[in-house]
Each structure stands twice: as structure tokens, then as C-alpha cells.
């Protein structure tokens with residue numbers, strides 16, 4: 001019987017239970033899960049602080065990596081290593097906080113062979129999303145070596161964005177609310193570390209243009225301030241809402257500087273683009289994985305770590321080993 005984290009809409013919200021295989025959802029592919037991880041959306045789901053989950057009891061976890069145990073679909077065979085991110089898994093469909101889960105074949109991508117399971121989930125949705133932002137910036141013509149700003153830089157998406165941009169020889173400027181992580185951000189490749197407070201004031205329509213590109217995981221006033229500080233024809237990949245869902249900006253950055261706001265989604269992107277992003281991620285050198293901050297926990301610790309994440313006490317990645 002696989003162990004699963006069962007989420008309820010009453011206290012205690014999280015209970016780790018042994019669930020008979022027959023009680024898992026009936027879907028074509030059965031996967032034995034090696035690792036899941038903790039993302040901002042998971043933290044909102046687990047704590048109930050965001051309206052992510054509506055039907056209880058529920059198994060959360062928006063992503064996982066594992067091995068196919070049984071397949072009733074031609075696309076996958078027993079023994080295949082697979083990654084799942086997005087598609088509403090961990091929101092509408094039971095997810096990765098379990099030793100095993102049954103899923104639809106369309107939700108999976110083959111795990112590229114250079115990635116072992118641990119590396120695949122060190123990346124997880126966070127690494128995939130950072131790479132998708134990178135691709136958006138490249139497709140919008142980001143010039144080689146350009147100065148690129150990353151907000152929420154110590155978070156999962158933010159720290160992978162810093163690492164990947166540096167690896168690709170961009171000049172990375174990192175914005176953080178955790179000054180104690182300055183050295184770590186520099187070790188990932190940040191040329192300059194800026195304090196979050198510099199981006200939290202009332203946004204002006206335009207300010208001196210400093211950055212040619214940006215990856216924003218924060219939203220709200222931070223994104224408005226980022227837009228106002230982009231150079232002529234700057235591009236901003238907007239991906240997150242850790243600082244709010246509003247956007248108190250004006251049209252000035254767009255009509256006077258030709259700034260592009262590039263929305264970036266990881267949940268519903270088509271298979272081929274996912275696979276292309278995972279191929280690029282699988283070619284990242286080992287050093288990037290070694291420098292990533294990682295906290296490995298079991299199913300029992302998820303609830304506490306989710307609270308910590310929303311309280312801003314987590315940096316880097318939280319890896320979940322369900323065994």
C-alpha cells in the first residue's frame with residue numbers, strides 16, 4: 001500500500017496514510033514516485049491559504065519524477081522514467097505527495113537520460129519555469145551578455161533563473177528580501193544583489209532604464225517598478241505573484257520604450273515545448289545542481305515547510321522523498 005499525504009479541509013489538514021492501490025484514481029499509467037518537491041502553489045494548497053484545492057480529501061503535489069510500474073497506453077512502458085508537471089495535477093487531480101500515483105499519459109514527459117531522479121526534481125516545476133522564461137526572453141531577441149534582472153531571486157524559480165542566466169553568460173542582477181543569502185546568490189552567478197525594498201515603493205511611470213531583460217516572479221508593485229526601469233525595447237517575462245496579483249503600472253513603458261511584457265505559463269504548455277525545455281535543462285552542468293540549496297524532507301514535514309515557504313523562510317529548493 002503506497003503512503004500518501006491526504007489533505008482535508010478540517011484540522012489536521014495533513015495526514016500521512018497507507019492507501020490501497022485500488023483507491024488511487026483509475027488512470028492509464030501507474031507511476032512509482034521517486035521524488036516530488038515543494039512549490040509556491042503547493043504551499044498555498046497545503047496550508048489552504050490559496051483556493052487551489054476544492055475537492056477533499058485530496059493528494060496534493062503539482063509535480064513528480066518516477067518510474068512507470070504499469071501502463072495501459074502505447075506511449076509508455078513499464079520501467080520508463082517520467083516527469084510530471086502541471087496540467088492541474090495537485091490542484092484538480094491527485095498529485096505527487098505519494099509513493100505511487102495513477103496519471104494520464106498526456107501529462108507526462110520522458111525524463112531525459114542525463115537527469116537522474118534527484119536532479120530532475122531539484123529542477124521540477126521551478127527549473128522548467130525558469131527555462132521557459134529564458135526561452136521567452138530569447139525569442140523576444142534578448143542580446144547576448146545583456147543585463148537581466150531576476151526578482152524573488154532566492155525562490156525556486158528565481159534561483160534557477162539566476163543559475164541558468166549566468167550559465168548562458170548573461171549579466172545577472174538579483175532582487176531579494178533575504179540579504180543573508182547575498183553570498184549564496186553571488187555563488188549562483190549574480191553580479192549584483194539588490195534589496196527588495198528598492199522595488200516596493202509607489203511605481204513611477206518611467207525611471208532610468210537599467211535592464212535589457214527581466215524575469216519577475218513577484219508581480220504587484222515589484223513588476224510595475226521593473227517595467228519602469230527597463231531599457232529601450234526591454235523584455236520582461238512575468239511568471240509569478242508572490243508579491244501580489246495586481247499590476248499598478250501605466251502604458252508608458254510600452255508606448256515610450258517599446259517594453260514587452262511576456263506572460264509565461266508552465267501548467268498548460270504543449271508537450272513539444274515542455275520536451276524542448278527539459279532537453280535544455282538536462283544539458284546543464286553538474287556544478288549548477290551542486291550549488292543549488294536543497295532541503296530534503298519526507299511527507300510528514302510538508303505542512304510545516306509549506307508554512308515556512310509562505311512566511312519567506314525558505315530559499316532554494318525543497319525536495320520531497322516519499323519513501
Ligand code: NDP
Pocket residue numbers: 038039040041125126129151152153154155156157158175176177178196217218222239240241242243244264265266267309312314315316
Ligand atoms: P518560492 O516561494 O520558492 O519563491 C518565491 C520568492 O519570492 C521568495 O523566495 C521570495 O524571494 C520572493 N517573495 C516571497 N514573498 C514575497 C513578497 N511578499 N514580496 C516580494 N517578494 C516575495 O516560490 P516558487 O519559486 O515556487 O514560485 C515563485 C512564483 O512563481 C510564485 O508566485 C508561483 O506561483 C509562480 N509560478 C508560476 C508558474 C507559472 O506557470 N506561471 C510556475 C511556477 C511558479 P526573495 O526573498 O529572494 O525576495
